[in-house]
Amino acid sequence: MTLTTHPETPIDPFADRRWRETSRAPHIEVAGVEVSFGAYTAITGIDLAIARGEFVSLIGHSGCGKSTLLNLMAGLGRPTQGTVQVEGQIVEGPAADRCMVFQHHGLLPWLSVYDNIYVAVDAARRSHTTDEKAARVERVLQAVRMWDHRTKKPGMLSGGQRQRVSVARAFAVAPSVLLLDEPFGAVDALTKRALHRELVELSSIVGTTETVVMVTHDIDEAIFLSDRIVVMTDGPSAGIREIVDVPIARPRTLSDVMHSPVYIELRDHLLSLLGDDEPR
Amino acid sequence: MSTLTEQRVAVGTRVGGRTFEVPAAKIVRSIAVNVGSLAAAAGILGLIWGIAAATVGDDLPGPIATMKTFFTLVSDPFYDRGPNDKGIGIQLGASLWRVFRGFAVGTAVAIPLGVLIGSSEIGRRVFDPIVQVLRPVSPLAWFPIGLVTLQSAPDAAVFVVFITSLWPTVINTAFGVSSIPQSHRNVARVFEFSPGTYLRRVVIPHSLPHILVGLRLSIGIAWVVIVAAEMLSGGTGIGFYVWDAWNALDLQRVISAILLIGIVGLLLDRVVSMIAHRFEYPEVP
Structure with a gap:
């Protein structure tokens, strides 16, 4: 592969992925995965290939093991059987290149908003200069409209603001895979819409993230954001019931989705998949 | 005591980026409450002590005599007159x-x-x-x-x-x-x-x-x-x-x-x- 540089376009040091081979292989590949805790089998028989650049949602009832599956991709858990590969490498542990937005924000309560992000960037992107890191932190905080609140501690913020900071922190380290664990589960419906919009904006403004996997139990959220929706069966021994395509071009606005002829059909189909507990 | 102290700390402190104005009357009342409760505590202690001293007799000194000694000790705390007599x-x-x-x-x-x-x-x-x-x-x-x-x-x-x-x-x-x-x-x-x-x-x-x-x-x-x-x-x-x-x-x-x-x-x-x-x-x- 030959590198072509364009000196007239400044390259964001965080977005510099020129070295990466582009290949047709899946970005994330889950093969024959089972996770059991002693005699209890949480998930079993999971096969899933996610292409580079895809946004995939994992949806299912509480306790169906969708977070367990996401943790495997993050490297926070290990499969009992099978393999999880990212970029063709077997996932052995966590890495900032597969960054996670935690369900309960996971901000450190003793650090200010700014420091929470700076510490993460500083730890995950050691090769960058202090100025580059500071500029990066400012950029993501401006993007989620939290720059004015940068000196506050997480305990002084609202739930929506905390989640904004948490999302900004993940984008700040410029991961190629973004893993979202019910990121908007604890915020009200109006804030949630604003956060969805910001997530889409963030991807375009500081867009280095190629592939996103999100755990949710919100059907509308899944339709609005995803290319494909993985519907899981109920646990124990949860598996994949069906993978539903969302044939609406991305990036989308809310009205694109609402006025799309497939929206109602998709919604009904997902509701029927999730509505009855017996496999059909 | 501890809640009172915390209230005092909260006066004029910044919470969530806003400074809460505390009216002067409120501060005066807070001081009055503190001084009043301290005086009440000292009064109750003195009363029990006085009764105990009166009951036991001369061996246990009463509050007033003791306070005189107390202030004598505190008024000259750092004198040094040999190993057995220091302030x-x-x-x-x-x-x-x-x-x-x-x-x-x-x-x-x-x-x-x-x-x-x-x-x-x-x-x-x-x-x-x-x-x-x-x-x-x-x-x-x-x-x-x-x-x-x-x-x-x-x-x-x-x-x-x-x-x-x-x-x-x-x-x-x-x-x-x-x-x-x-x-x-x-x-x-x-x-x-x-x-x-x-x-x-x-x-x-x-x-x-x-x-x-x-x-x-x-x-x-x-x-x-x-x-x-x-x-x-x-x-x-x-x-x-x-x-x-x-x-x-x-x-x-x-x-x-x-x-x-x-x-x-x-x-x-x-x-x-x-x-x-x-x-x-x-x-x-």
Whole structure:
């Protein structure tokens, strides 16, 4: 592969992925995965290939093991059987290149908003200069409209603001895979819409993230954001019931989705998949 | 008392970026409430004391006679007329200096030991039984050990303070370090924190409030114990002073010393609690 540089376009040091081979292989590949805790089998028989650049949602009832599956991709858990590969490498542990937005924000309560992000960037992107890191932190905080609140501690913020900071922190380290664990589960419906919009904006403004996997139990959220929706069966021994395509071009606005002829059909189909507990 | 103090701290402090204006009338009322309740406490104490003194008879001095002695002692605290006649300030200073040394060495041992017990399973298995067996022992039982190893009675008192100030700090540090939530650990793993960053940004900030609770308990017990240790060691110190006054059958001096010990103990507690307040952070729901 030959590198072509364009000196007239400044390259964001965080977005510099020129070295990466582009290949047709899946970005994330889950093969024959089972996770059991002693005699209890949480998930079993999971096969899933996610292409580079895809946004995939994992949806299912509480306790169906969708977070367990996401943790495997993050490297926070290990499969009992099978393999999880990212970029063709077997996932052995966590890495900032597969960054996670935690369900309960996971901000450190003793650090200010700014420091929470700076510490993460500083730890995950050691090769960058202090100025580059500071500029990066400012950029993501401006993007989620939290720059004015940068000196506050997480305990002084609202739930929506905390989640904004948490999302900004993940984008700040410029991961190629973004893993979202019910990121908007604890915020009200109006804030949630604003956060969805910001997530889409963030991807375009500081867009280095190629592939996103999100755990949710919100059907509308899944339709609005995803290319494909993985519907899981109920646990124990949860598996994949069906993978539903969302044939609406991305990036989308809310009205694109609402006025799309497939929206109602998709919604009904997902509701029927999730509505009855017996496999059909 | 503590709620009143907290109210006073809250006056004019910034909360959530806004400064709350406190009207002058409210401050005046708050001061009046504080002074009033202190006066009531002193009144009740004086009443019980007066009744007790009247019942027991001449041996137990009453509040008014004692207060005269108290103010005489406090008005000239730093005189020095030979080994057996020093001002009350010098005696308190000697005791505080011993507490400070014993407490400093105790803290320097207790915090690393607590981190070890709290962070490693092996550390917990090895050191926890030692702590559990030695903790219930009265600190004064260590006095002979201190005497034999340090060959000096005043240093033995410091040794007793050292032993005393270990346990609460060890136990609270161990609890603080072992109670780091899984979510914080996961953040550190995902963002690839180095061990140094993890220690500075997660372990220490999370444990510090717990460590400071331990230090506050430790210094409180150390101050209680120094009085008893100095009764054994003799020489100088407020404990020796109480014992000396008792031998002279001067109970007015004994009671005055008791009041001063209480006031100094309260001040020590306030100082540590003010330091602890600096390291607090708002809880996240």
